Amino acid sequence: MKQTDLDAALDGLPLGRLAYFERIGSTNDLAAQWAASGAPDLSLIVADEQTEGRGRAGRQWFTPPGAALAFTVLLRPSGNTSSSHLPRYTGLGALVVCETLAADFGLQSQIKWPNDVLIARHKACGVLAEAHWLGEELQAILLGIGINVAPPSVPPDEQLNFPATCVEAHTGAPIDRLALLRRVLEKLIEWRKVLNTPQFIAAWQARLAFVGEWVQISAGSSQDIIGKLLGLDDGGRLKLELRSGEIKSVQVGEVHLRPSVDSQPK
Ligand code: BTN
Numbered sequence: 001m002k003q004t005d006l007d008a009a010l011d012g013l014p015l016g017r018l019a020y021f022e023r024i025g026s027t028n029d030l031a032a033q034w035a036a037s038g039a040p041d042l043s044l045i046v047a048d049e050q051t052e053g054r055g056r057a058g059r060q061w062f063t064p065p066g067a068a069l070a071f072t073v074l075l076r077p078s079g080n081t082s083s084s085h086l087p088r089y090t091g092l093g094a095l096v097v098c099e100t101l102a103a104d105f106g107l108q109s110q111i112k113w114p115n116d117v118l119i120a121r122h123k124a125c126g127v128l129a130e131a132h133w134l135g136e137e138l139q140a141i142l143l144g145i146g147i148n149v150a151p152p153s154v155p156p157d158e159q160l161n162f163p164a165t166c167v168e169a170h171t172g173a174p175i176d177r178l179a180l181l182r183r184v185l186e187k188l189i190e191w192r193k194v195l196n197t198p199q200f201i202a203a204w205q206a207r208l209a210f211v212g213e214w215v216q217i218s219a220g221s222s223q224d225i226i227g228k229l230l231g232l233d234d235g236g237r238l239k240l241e242l243r244s245g246e247i248k249s250v251q252v253g254e255v256h257l258r259p260s261v262d263s264q265p266k
Pocket of ligand 1: 025026027028029050052053054055056057059061069070071072115116125126127128144145146147
């Protein structure tokens with residue numbers, strides 16, 4: 001990957017600032033600096049390698065050179081964006097990756113709510129959407145996307161908290177990372193226009209993994225919730241049916257599949 005190749009690959013897209021790094025700590029960290037210094041909407045940072053790539057819940061994100069697609073898009077919120085819309089940005093990142101994999105490679109992928117893209121139930125991409133505030137005012141959303149493209153981008157077993165894969169393992173052919181980036185950005189620009197509509201939630205839900213399966217949601221300090229995954233509510237929260245029959249929506253948390261031995265309601 002080279003800056004000139006990146007410029008050529010993204011030619012004509014309505015981007016703000018654009019920077020490419022052969023090696024960086026984390027594209028999301030630099031994007032936070034850009035947000036503070038007034039970078040315009042749709043500014044983009046792309047890296048071939050990250051030495052301090054970050055995932056959700058303080059996890060590391062593995063980005064060795066030459067194998068992954070790692071980038072952050074800085075989005076300036078529209079006037080009517082409130083904090084209740086923020087989870088949609090994670091969904092936006094995951095949805096546009098799924099849509100691109102389907103359109104360009106015929107790959108059926110799914111979203112492990114809220115932020116993972118799975119191919120054949122293995123993680124191939126993660127999304128880290130971070131909000132940048134100035135006091136009470138939302139200044140920017142930093143949408144970081146990491147796609148495992150070639151086999152070396154799949155983390156070693158000891159770093160995995162969920163089985164992982166890469167896109168090339170399923171296409172059986174090498175992928176042009178810059179062409180993939182362009183397609184993801186094109187879709188992001190389109191889907192963002194309908195982010196606050198039921199159409200967006202419907203598309204996100206249609207890609208949801210584990211629907212109808214029993215899952216356990218862990219959310220840090222609060223107690224885990226076990227339920228059958230039903231889908232999304234109209235705010236993009238995960239909707240579950242508890243063992244009691246109660247329907248509950250959760251806003252944050254990590255989805256774990258229930259082990260088959262106790263996956264049925266008691
Ligand atoms: C996750 O699965 O927990 C989210 C992973 C997000 C990784 C991307 S790679 C580009 C951007 N920079 C980072 O440091 N993280 C995100």
